[in-house]
Amino acid sequence: MSRLPLPALLLSGYLNSPPRIPLLGIVKSANHAYGAALAGHSTGTDGGCRGGEESIAVFVRGTSGIGRSIAESFARHANGRGRVLLVEQNEHAAHAILSSTPSSSNTKSQFIPCDLANSTSLSLCIDALSTLPKINCLILTPGCFSLYPHSDANPSSKDRQVDSKLMVHYYARWKLIHDLASLLEGATALGEDGKVLTVSRPGWGGRANLYDLGLNRTYGAIAASLQMPTYNDFMIESFALLHPSLTFINAYPGFVRTPLLSSSPTLRELSSYPFPVPALAASLVALAEVMTYPLSRSAEECAEWMWRGVWSSSRASNGKYGENVKGYFPSYMAEKIVDVSGKVKEKHGAFRLGAYGEDLGAQRSFGTEDARRMVWEHTGRIMGA
């Protein structure tokens, strides 16, 4: 077991007991072995084929930051045999990534345009994805940092009701899972993996404000950043109850060096202010990035920990990931599930994971069964489901 670096110690202090983590190099080996099995290579750890003939992974926002690294890592581990679908706003970036990874040998890998904050665009994207024969992995990593509410919501549609940041961090994710669950079940019906990863900040949220679901009256950057992780917790719990053959994971990626802050809508808005506001804002962001560098990790490292979490979390068939990889010790299994209110329930497939892909159980989870149900019903109304 590795000694924990300083950021891990700080994080684990916040999240109670320190996680027991293997070395990153060992995790990479375990990921590579499992990726090979996923892609149907006979050398896979379980000799099986968790992704069937062709593992299909959908990355919702995979051309930047964490999403990009997770997509590239998947393409590498599956060694070109995985089929990668990038749901993006930026076609140029998507094609650049598809042609630079081993997935380029899979000619069915493709780009699907989507602005997640726009419900029409989201529906078109879901229509396009619905033509897939199955989905093995749905990876949800979109995000934006914005200090202001409704900063770039589309005012000409029903999106007016939902702030674009909340759309990207929760509502659009919910809709994608809701409408694509049958394709994930298509994979599990074949005995393959059917998993959803939503990247937010489990363990860093707050109690759901049941008096203002959707934050129409109380929106603020802090309120949003406390509510979204809890909504994501509720989301995976609810979908896991509805779709017992699937695995749903809400993971905290750690503090990762990405363009999240430097490309934020708030910073873009500030760039239209007179001198010296834009220069000052950009300098402050650059300074913050330099000062926090020692506490942060690269997106590439983060991707390996996230795959560890995804591939070792499973309701039905855990115990294969990491097997036969020298130095890897078995990770947790879904023996029991702790629900949002801290009660131990029957086994189902909802996992909250920390920055090393470790199981957080119910640590710093907020809410009750009633709150989970209310958020579910509210979301269904908003998303017209």
Ligand SMILES: NC(=O)c1ccc[n+]([C@@H]2O[C@H](COP(=O)([O-])OP(=O)(O)OC[C@H]3O[C@@H](n4cnc5c(N)ncnc54)[C@H](OP(=O)(O)O)[C@@H]3O)[C@@H](O)[C@H]2O)c1
């Ligand atoms: N970085 C961290 O330390 C950290 C920590 C905890 C949680 N997270 C979460 O992890 C997720 C990924 O963040 P990241 O750090 O990888 O940031 P990132 O590199 O900025 O990636 C987020 C991507 O989401 C895209 N996006 C924003 N609005 C969109 C929309 N309306 N439609 C489609 N795509 C949209 C952005 O696209 P454009 O570039 O085109 O705007 C951006 O590329 C976020 O949810 C973030 O909150 C990050």
